[in-house]
Amino acid sequence: MSETPTARMIMLLCDGELAPREAEALQRLLESDPCQRSRLELQRGLRRRVAAVLQTGCEPPPGLADRVRRSLAETQHQIESTEESPRGSLVWSWLRGPQRANVFYVAASLTLVAGAVLVGIFGRPIDQWRRPAPLNLVSEAVPYVADEHIRCAGSAPSRLEKAKFKSPEKAASKLSDWLSAPVRVVGMTENLRQTGWEFLGGGYCGVPVAERSAHLLYTRQDLPQGPAMLSIFIVPDDGGYSVKRWGREVPLEPGALIELLPGPNLGREVTIYSDGVLVYFMVACYSGALDGVPNAIEDALKAPRR
């Protein structure tokens, strides 16, 4: 050990990171040098005070544990709904086993390489390839937003959790960041207010697209059937969306507003609108409560009616 311990050595001693023999030697050296010993004391004092300072005012807020529990329950619900079958999960867990997974990765890589070679030799030019089948929003997304709306309408805690951003401006700002696209909450709110809907709040959502959805909630008290809630779900428009109507696949075109009436596969009236960047799904509690809403939104977003 050198005669003058470095800052690093003193730090290691203070943190208990030195080997016992080194620690002992350094301790001996420090005992004979009050100046160096004071540096060790400084490090120890600093550690005590830093620990105290970092703990002050960092207690979790009272409702956080319950909020986390609710999120976990919701996540479990989502996992259950996406779970295909026990057999499927067994196959998947087999594939995910560490050694089997390696075999799987190697096989997948070889298949990809072979596929690329074959496509290169026999394949058509890329501009002649067919586009993949469009994602059907009615079967893939709309039933989920309708269910999620019913869940929030019927549960005050779910509503409160979802409507975490109470002002339209904050909701617009936070949700635009979340979806990496400008969410038009403010314009909608002003327009919806004219039709009697009050903005309740907005928040992040896992429906219909996990981790990439937003949910806006509105309430209205003056309907003959009683108080009602309106949900607007927003997801990024990645293109390739379509809506199945009367047996035909209708592409979701930017600027078009599509109203889907309740039917065998759809328990609620849902209106869909895409501005080319985001897709908006509108669901209300009562059939007919959406009266005026599509028009208000159409006015706000200047969308041509389909």
Add this chain to the structure above:
Amino acid sequence: MRRSIAGDLAVERERFEKLALEHLAAVYRLAMQLARHPDGASDLVQETYVKALRVSEGFMEQGGGMRPWLFKILQNVFYTSLAKSKRAPVSVDELHAAVADDPRPDEPAHAWDLEGLDWEHVDERLKSAVEQLRPEYRSVLLLWGVEGFKYREIAQIQEIPIGTVMSRLHRARSILADQLADLAEETGHKQG
């Protein structure tokens, strides 16, 4: 059959919830050091637990229980969201600061003159100095000072080399000690 899967998941979730929520206070403390705001920290904690539940099948006990694993997820969640929100190019200052993270060679111990410093009354200055540190320094300080992790464990949680842990700790402590030296000098002048 469907009911049995749901039942299993419910049991798993309850077990996970019980084990993971034991560390809520510690997870929140780290979230506060990273997010620096109670709302942001709460969001971060919620997202961390949801992510943890989703990947809980992959959790393997490596000593120390779930806490280091939750911290690791929290760090990843925070830096992923930061990367998403921060698309601006890195400033020259940030680049310099990043370079300063490299492990440093041994250097002589600083000669701070803290004689006469009243440790019980330094917290305000220390708090303000800690708040000015970069998140990666604050989180290393927390893992070291409050949670009591060893360098090796901090390196695993933060997925950085152990030398970087040491240099961050050294640098953070030097900054704090400099602040306290200033305080000692001010106090000395006042007393004098």
